[in-house]
Amino acid sequence: MLDKLDSDKVELDKLDVQFIPNPRCKICRSPYVHEINQMLIEGRPYSEIIAKFKDKIPGLNKQNISNHKKHFNFVRKGIEKYYEQLEQGAEKVVDSIKALDETIERSLRFLRAIDPTQKPRAWEVTTRSLLGAIKLKHQIMGDYDETEDILKEIFGEEDSEEVEE
Ligand SMILES: [Zn+2]
Structure with missing residues (x-):
């Protein structure tokens, strides 16, 4: 079963890039982009992200985050997460x-x-x-x-x- 998972995952890796930074996006330009991506993947609320980064990224608002979500491949991340959880389930x-x-x-x-x-x-x-x-x-x-x-x-x-x- 795990062998099957691994081969599926390799297929997944070929699919496409997961993060395409947009130079006009203040989140993409910030050094905190990966941290914010991670929070979005985990489904954290925008308000939590804003509260955490408002001092580091001045003027950060919900619209910024909503736009930024288009700059990396959520579906792919979701699929990765799914396989991850499947593996944890197998364990x-x-x-x-x-x-x-x-x-x-x-x-x-x-x-x-x-x-x-x-x-x-x-x-x-x-x-x-x-x-x-x-x-x-x-x-x-x-x-x-x-x-x-x-x-x-x-x-x-x-x-x-x-x-x-
Ligand atoms: Zn962005």
Whole structure:
């Protein structure tokens, strides 16, 4: 999935320039242009930009900012941002899967250590959280073949059918 993202991003880079300074624009001429572009990309309100830069760019007003927005490619920036967030999203998915792996691993270790006849409640709760984690991982990852083995390990061969959908 990330490979696909990277190749798409390379395509994107070929598209066009992102910033075409206009010599008549006081924002383009100012040393703060990149900082202001960044704020615009982040969707900050004009009033915030004006408040921050009014001393550095005398007479800065909403019209200046509105005109300046035409001087760099917002759509492209938006697309870049989209891919960026998509990548961050992918990392979050990886984090979730890791957390689920940890839950599965811990639950299994615990189940192996306790005797279900001695601690039926703890067994039940742990089994339930284990199955929940497995199911969630299965939902996130689609096909993966770990489930059956884990179920066999907990319930033994004969009972594994019952848990499958
Ligand atoms: Zn400009």
